[in-house]
Amino acid sequence: MAHEFVMRLITPTGVMFDGPVREVDAVNPIGEFGVLADHVDYITALSPGILTITRPDGARNQFLVSGGLAEVKDGAMTVLADEAETPRVVDEAELAAAMQRAEEALAAISLYDVAYAEAAEDVARLRARIRASEMARNPASS
Amino acid sequence: MATLKAIRRRISSVKSTQQITRAMKLVAAARLRRAQEALLAARPYHEALRRVASSTLFAERAALGAPEGASPVSLILVIASDRGLCGGYNANLIRKAEEEARRIRGAGLEPAFFAVGRKAADHFKRVKAPLAGESINNVPRLATFALARALATRALTDFRSGKIREAGMVYSQFRSALSQRPVYERLLPIVAPEADETDAAAVDRYLVEPSRTELMPVVLRRYVEASIFHALLEGEASEHGARMTAMDSATNNASEMIESLTLEMNRARQATITKELMDIVGGAEALRG
Numbered sequence: 001m002a003h004e005f006v007m008r009l010i011t012p013t014g015v016m017f018d019g020p021v022r023e024v025d026a027v028n029p030i031g032e033f034g035v036l037a038d039h040v041d042y043i044t045a046l047s048p049g050i051l052t053i054t055r056p057d058g059a060r061n062q063f064l065v066s067g068g069l070a071e072v073k074d075g076a077m078t079v080l081a082d083e084a085e086t087p088r089v090v091d092e093a094e095l096a097a098a099m100q101r102a103e104e105a106l107a108a109i110s111l112y113d114v115a116y117a118e119a120a121e122d123v124a125r126l127r128a129r130i131r132a133s134e135m136a137r138n139p140a141s142s
Numbered sequence: 143m144a145t146l147k148a149i150r151r152r153i154s155s156v157k158s159t160q161q162i163t164r165a166m167k168l169v170a171a172a173r174l175r176r177a178q179e180a181l182l183a184a185r186p187y188h189e190a191l192r193r194v195a196s197s198t199l200f201a202e203r204a205a206l207g208a209p210e211g212a213s214p215v216s217l218i219l220v221i222a223s224d225r226g227l228c229g230g231y232n233a234n235l236i237r238k239a240e241e242e243a244r245r246i247r248g249a250g251l252e253p254a255f256f257a258v259g260r261k262a263a264d265h266f267k268r269v270k271a272p273l274a275g276e277s278i279n280n281v282p283r284l285a286t287f288a289l290a291r292a293l294a295t296r297a298l299t300d301f302r303s304g305k306i307r308e309a310g311m312v313y314s315q316f317r318s319a320l321s322q323r324p325v326y327e328r329l330l331p332i333v334a335p336e337a338d339e340t341d342a343a344a345v346d347r348y349l350v351e352p353s354r355t356e357l358m359p360v361v362l363r364r365y366v367e368a369s370i371f372h373a374l375l376e377g378e379a380s381e382h383g384a385r386m387t388a389m390d391s392a393t394n395n396a397s398e399m400i401e402s403l404t405l406e407m408n409r410a411r412q413a414t415i416t417k418e419l420m421d422i423v424g425g426a427e428a429l430r431g
Binding site for chain 2: 008010011012013014029030040041042044068069073078080082083115118
C-alpha cells in the first residue's frame with residue numbers, strides 16, 4: 001500500500017515507536033489533529049493527551065503523552081514527547097486527589113505569575129492521565 | 143625495622159582496602175555502561191529537537207536576546223557529583239567553573255553558581271562563593287529528565303524575570319573512561335548552532351500550528367531542558383568513568399604495596415631467624431669453651 005508513512009515516537013530516554021503507520025492522531029493546542037500519508041511539512045506543539053497510531057494492518061498503538069512537539073518533514077513524522085507511556089488502569093481516586101491539589105495550586109497563583117503556565121500544564125497533564133486510565137479500563141469507548 | 147606483627151597488620155589492612163576499591167571499580171564499570179546506554183538513547187531526541195528548533199526558534203534570531211533591564215548576573219550551573227572517590231573529577235569541574243567565573247567578571251557581569259551535586263555545593267560554601275542554589279540528589283541515577291526539567295525551569299524563570307542576564311553550565315564531557323573534559327556551554331540567551339540547515343526557504347515550507355510565535359516558548363523550554371539533560375548524561379558517564387579509572391589505579395597501587403610489604407615482612411622474618419640462630423650458635427660455643 002502506498003498510503004503509509006514512517007513515524008517515530010521519541011522521548012528523551014529513548015525511541016518508543018519506529019515503523020510504518022497508516023494514521024496518527026494526537027492533540028495540539030488547537031484541537032485534535034490527524035496525519036495521513038503525504039501530509040504537508042508541518043510543525044506543531046503537542047498538548048497532554050492520547051496519541052493514537054494506526055498501523056498498516058489496522059492495529060492500533062496508543063500512548064499517553066505529556067506534551068511535546070511533532071514534526072512532519074518529507075512525508076515522515078517525528079513526535080518528540082516529553083514522556084510517553086502506554087495507557088493503563090491506575091488508582092483513579094488518587095489521581096482525582098492529585099487533580100484537586102493541582103487545581104488548588106493553580107487557583108492560588110496569580111495569572112501574571114511566570115509559574116502560572118507551568119501549573120496550568122500540570123492540570124492538563126493530570127486530566128490526560130485520567131482520560132487514559134478511563135480508556136484503559138474501558139477500551140470500547142476510545 | 144617494623145616488627146613482624148605490625149607489618150602483617152598493615153598487609154591485611156591494605157588487602158581489605160583493595161577489596162573495597164576493586165568492588166567500587168566493578169560497580170562503576172556497570173554504572174558507566176548504563177550511563178553510556180542512556181547517552182546513546184537520548185541522541186535521537188536531541189537530533190530531532192535540534193532540527194525542529196532550527197526551523198522555529200533560530201529562524202527568529204531577533205527575539206532571542208535577554209530581557210531589557212536584567213541584572214548583570216550570570217548563572218553558572220555546575221554539574222558535579224554527590225560522591226567522591228572519583229579522582230580529579232570534581233576538582234577539575236570546580237576549577238573550570240572558577241575559571242569561567244573570572245572570565246565573566248572580566249566581562250563586567252557578576253557570576254553566581256548553582257551547584258548540582260554535594261561536592262560542588264560543599265566547595266562553594268567553603269570558599270564562600272556566591273551560591274544561587276544547590277541540588278543534592280543522592281540517587282543512583284543523576285541524569286533524570288525530571289531533574290533537567292527542574293533546573294531548566296529555574297534558569298528560565300530567573301532569566302524571564304530579569305534576575306539574570308545569562309545562564310550557562312559547566313559539565314564534564316565524556317570522551318572515554320580515561321578521558322573526561324570539563325566544558326562550559328552557554329544556555330541563555332540561546333545560542334543558535336552554526337547556520338547549517340537554517341535556510342529561510344526550508345523554514346517557510348513548514349505549516350506551523352498554532353503559530354510560530356506561540357510555538358517558540360514551547361520549543362525554547364524543550365531545547366533548554368534537552369541541553370541540560372544532555373549535560374547531566376555526559377556528567378554521569380564521566381563520573382563513573384573517572385571513578386572506574388581512579389579505583390583501578392587504587393587497586394593496582396594496593397597490589398604493589400602488598401608486594402613490597404610482603405617483601406619487607408619476609409626480610410624481617412628472616413632477620414629474626416638469623417638472629418635466633420646466632421644466639422643458639424653463640425650459646426653452644428660458650429658451653430663448649
